[in-house]
Amino acid sequence: MRFIADFHVHSKFSRATSKNLDLENLYIAARMKGIAVVGTGDFTCPQWMEEIREKLEPAEPGLFKLKESLEKACDARVPASCRGKTRFVLSVEISNIYKKNGAVRKNHNLILAPGTREAEALNARLDKIGNLRSDGRPILGLDARDLLEIMLETTDRGFFIPAHVWTPWFSLFGSKSGFDSIEECFGDLTPHIFALETGLSSDPPMNWRVSALDGLTLVSNSDAHSPMKLGREANLFDADLDYDDIVSAMKTGDPGRFLGTLEFYPEEGKYHLDGHRACGVRLSPDETRKLGDVCPRCGKPLTLGVLRRVDDLADRPLGQTPRKRHSYQSIVPLTDILSEIFKVGPGSKKVQRAYMSVLRNLGPELPILHSLPLDALAESGILPLREAVSRMREGNIRVLGGYDGEFGTVEIFKPGEREALFGQRTLFEMGPPPKSPAASKKPGALKKPAAPPPKKPRTPKPADAPEPVFNARQKAIVRAAPGPMRVSAGPGTGKTRALAGRIAYLIKEKGVAPQSILAVTFTQKAAAEMKARIARMIPHLKTPPCAATFHSFCLDVLQSAAKDDGDGRRFSIIDERERLSLVADAAAMAAEKGFDVSSRADELADGVARAKQALLFPESDLRNAARGMDPAELFAVYRAYQDLLSSQLLWDYEDLIFETCRLFESRPDVRDACEKRFAHILVDECQDLNFAQYRLIRLLAPPGKSVFLIGDPDQSIYGFRGSSPGYLKRFLKDYPEATRAGLDRNYRSTPTILDAAFKVIEKRRFDPSAPKVWSDLAGGAPVGIIRTRTEKAEAEAIVAAIERMTGGSGFFSLDSGRADGAVPAGNRGFSDFAVLFRTAAQGLEIKKAFDRSGMPCRLLSKKDAFFKKDLAPLICLFKWVHDCAPVLDMEAVFSRSKSGVGAKTARAFKMWRYQKGLGLSEAIRQAARLPLPGMGKAAQYKLTAFFQRIEGLRREMSGLSISDRLHRLAAFLKWEPSLESDPKTREGFERLIETARSANGSPRDFLDSLALETDSDVFDKRAEAISLMTMHASKGLEFPVVFIAGCEMGLAPFERAGEDEGPDERRDRLDEERRLFYVAMTRAGEELYLSHAERRMIRGRLVSAKRSGFVSEIDEGLRRDVDVFGDKNKAPRQTQYRLF
DNA sequence: GGCGCTAGCCTTTTT
DNA sequence: GGCTAGCGCC
Ligand SMILES: Nc1ncnc2c1ncn2[C@@H]1O[C@H](COP(=O)(O)OP(=O)(O)OP(=O)(O)O)[C@@H](O)[C@H]1O
Secondary structure: OEEEEEOOEOOOOOOOOOOOOOHHHHHHHHHHHOOOEEEOOOOOOHHHHHHHHHHEEEOOOOOEEEOHHHHHHHHOOOOHHHOOOOEEEEEEEEEEEEEEOOEEEEEEEEEEEOOHHHHHHHHHHHHOOOOOOOOOOOEEOOOHHHHHHHHHHHOOOOEEEEOOOOOOOOOOOOOOOOOOOHHHHHHHHHHHOOEEEOOOOOOHHHHHOOHHHOOOEEEOOOOEOOHHHOOOOEEEEEOOOOHHHHHHHHHHOOOOOEEEEEEEOHHHOOOOEEEEHHHOEEEOHHHHHHOOOEOOOOOOEOEOOHHHHHHHHOOOOOOOOOOOOOEEEEEOOHHHHHHHHHOOOOOOHHHHHHHHHHHHHHOOHHHHHHOOOHHHHHHHOOOOHHHHHHHHHHOOOEEEOOEOOEOOEEEOOOOOHHHHHHOOOOOOOOOOOOOOOOOOOOOOOOOOOOOOOOOOOOOOOHHHOOOOOOOHHHHHHHOOOOOOEEEEEOOOOOHHHHHHHHHHHHHHOOOOOHHHEEEEEOOHHHHHHHHHHHHHHOOOOOOOOEEEEHHHHHHHHHHHHHHHOOOOOOOEEOOHHHHHHHHHHHHHHHHHOOOOOOOOHHHHHHHHHHHHHOOOOOOOOOHHHHOOOOHHHHHHHHHHHHHHHHHOOEEOHHHHHHHHHHHHHHOHHHHHHHHHHOOEEEEOOHHHOEHHHHHHHHHHOOOOOEEEEEEOHHHOOOHHHOEOOHHHHHHHHHOOOOEEEEEOEOOOOOHHHHHHHHHHHHHHOOOOOOOOOEOOOOOOOOEEEEEEEEHHHHHHHHHHHHHHHOOOOOOOOOOHHHOOOOOOOOOOOHHHEEEEEOOHHHHHHHHHHHHHHOOOEEEOOOHHHHHHHHHHHHHHHHHHHOOOOOOOOHHHHHHHOOOOOOHHHHHHHHHHHHHHOOOHHHHHHHHHHOOOOOOOHHHHHHHHHHHHHHHHHHHHHOOOOHHHHHHHHHHHOOOHHHHHHOHHHHHHHHHHHHHHHHHOOOHHHHHHHHHHOOHHHHOOOOOOOEEEEEOHHHOOOOEEEEEEOOOEOEEOOEOOOOOOOOHHHHHHHHHHHHHHHHHHHOOEEEEEEEEEEEEEEEOOEEEEOOEOHHHHOOOHHHEEEEOOOOOOOOOOOOOOOOOO
């Protein structure tokens, strides 16, 4: 069967598309155009998918049709002459923006799916990579190759077509951010590319000039953003109405089944010629080359069009064709033809009426333009139509080429010619067609001088290369003789690099066994970075050195020591929530015992942590740890807390260090073994050492040991958990033989950024005599200061600025006409940006703004706080029925499951069992027999009855998978309603199920992976995204462009109302705030922006705040005010956006 | 003693 | 915008 197909369209859920793009209107438009197979577009968009499921039903294999009743209603709105079959095929266009080979790449890709199951499977994968909701054409920070791979992993029947491959901004071969070959883009997966979409600005003859495309099927689609644009380009098939046959026709290019394409005149496309829109300069490629690619009016670079780009990559002259090719027909939309005939706009009432009348008389549009015998056109009732279509089919028309985002214009009749031929009033009369006048020539005649492809000014990032480069001072550190050594150096001076280099040096040149090296830091991220750098310097190491955080190293020591001792107990590590809850319980027990407990649980918890960080036992002198509290109170709570922990085999984070120190002190044999094992110890970020961690190092490093500390005292930001750069000085006292070294050359930031940051830290430096860090990187844009009215406007400003700097990520293209403004337009990738802020809560508003924009971002935050709270009863119940301590949220379980057991009974039970030191199961057993103190008979009856229900539940668990168990427990907690109604709860539950699936082991493993779940696990590592994080979390990282949000008094430096602190305490705290700001500023490489809002919601209260004092301390010459939005205080959103 | 509702309170940073 | 204490009703 012969038919026309258009696969690339969009729904109303895509940006800047017509609001009436629903399935009914797509159907109606397809009928009027004569299209039998139309893409749904946007199948990754959940809202659109919902409509698809609601309104479509399966028809022929892999195809869908409008449901009968809808179809009937739609047919009534279509001229009878146009009625016929129209089928839908699931399709989507994805915008890929990513870095490859050191350059930012942006391309669009079309995917066809054989069915909803396959589409949903793909959606599930992509959902983890980017935001599928906010844009029907999702923007993913994902390599196009990886997208193809994900599609292939999901279904072997999907079909992948690089879209409009020549457009400058967003395409495979685009001059701005494309590739020079398919292989460069798709690498090993190139054989899975069978077809290319030529796009509006190119036609088959242009593509035939590139021999590398021989053998690929050139397809054409409309990329319609409104129903009536449907089919302005399309494909002709003679195939079965069947997804697989259609796809196979395109895959093979079988000329019997894929007949060819209907093409827009390429000159009409927005980017056909070269030019500069702001100056109204339109040029052919040859002219542009002569001008050296700059605008003759203003000297700015010209936007090079498709013709030029093809010319650059072509290896054949125009007219020479490959052996295998398909025929094509260039068409002009009927409304444009009518518009010219009537000399009124294509959207005018007059043209619309004429359009409908032509359709009523002759049938659908595309056959009229393409194949209807000319004589039949005489039936149209519009006299010049026959002549116009005839000229169009022969290419006998004049087209003024489009350039730099400006559409081209078509002219079928020369000025005055139309009137001369037909007279003014005869348009609607029948008449014999007049003779065709001579053809006019198309502009931009193609002659190709043998010019080499232009070199792109792209500098590969050093990060992609191995890192063997060290300056002289770094080299001295790397190669220093083993022994105690302390390096103190500023930001970006290559501390981490030197540490990794030293490890590589020890292994490679000194023959040190990798396993005898211990490298420790403080965060998982830093440890991972260390590992990665070592691996890059010495790849293929069988046993890599131990690179870990203090905490994971200690856990390892404790566990292996227990194993060696035959101690089979397994301790669990509790998280912050559990710690607070247990401290509260401990406080209650202490109060029960008659202690006067008046402090809040979180203060007590801090006190306990401080004590442990100082290696103090409950019985020790707690006066320092107690701060404002009564030491006796802290003693009682600390002791009760330790009892609770040890009776349930629990450790908190502090215990890991504390217990390891204790182990080493009480068991010299264990200490000796560990000390021998690790002949070399290296500590990164050593300004963050606290007392316990420093003690640990001393225990492992007797005098003369090869122990290497590297850090920057001005970056010490964890004083609130006991860290102090003082241990750097202390180290020199304890190891008088230690070598000292420093570094002062920064390789990260421009001098301007360094100067600005130095201004902030200058007065409060740890060592005022230390040399100032310098850099000679080029480019010194001043620090941008952004001021907005509200925090919401601040978030929008940051989003808009990043949008501009990425060169527009999809919904507005960055034609040179709009590339002015306060923020440099650019061509950066998402991973080049970080947005930093003081409090995690600020990140939420910023995240929302990014989600609205559709740009991919990653909020790195404490994962539990936001989603574990809702899930607490479920997780608690899970632990309960699997006998995994600690079961801490019993009250929530009681109330959720309508047990009739209230807080008071729960409390009495808990206190009783804690006092008796009973495990949960033993306590439950006894509660069934003995009367419990402080509890009435009725209450105890309800309690024990509930315990029996739990027993029953426990029995139900056997044989079920983890996720089935979770579902069963959720039902027990009567959770379905809130899963339905509350999206947050649902999301949390889904994440839980996801974790359960991937853990796929014992319940214990599931709980462990839940405890370890970091945000990065939730995201696909292949995807690039803008990083959103707290200033603290940014330590050790670097980004070319950094935004620091919330640069206001109260946030930077942070102030808490009603804080009672002494002057010394306050000074120390403010100094740390200052260092934190310094850390944040020095993350930036090339550009730094500090934003502040005049008003912001804090605690539900609108608070006004002045700009941060830190900003004022930066010399005015080093900063400048930036107005992201220009005059309007509004984002340039939803700019009228038309197709390429 | 449980349960639902409201008013008023408070919210840093992390292993 | 979320959490808890306290109130009144069952
Ligand atoms: N000798 C060098 N030549 C070129 N680049 C270097 C050199 N030394 C370090 N760099 C680069 O400088 C940047 C900063 O290095 P690194 O992260 O090791 O610094 P750091 O001192 O640990 O920084 P910070 O304390 O701010 O976290 C990195 O991108 C690194 O690759």
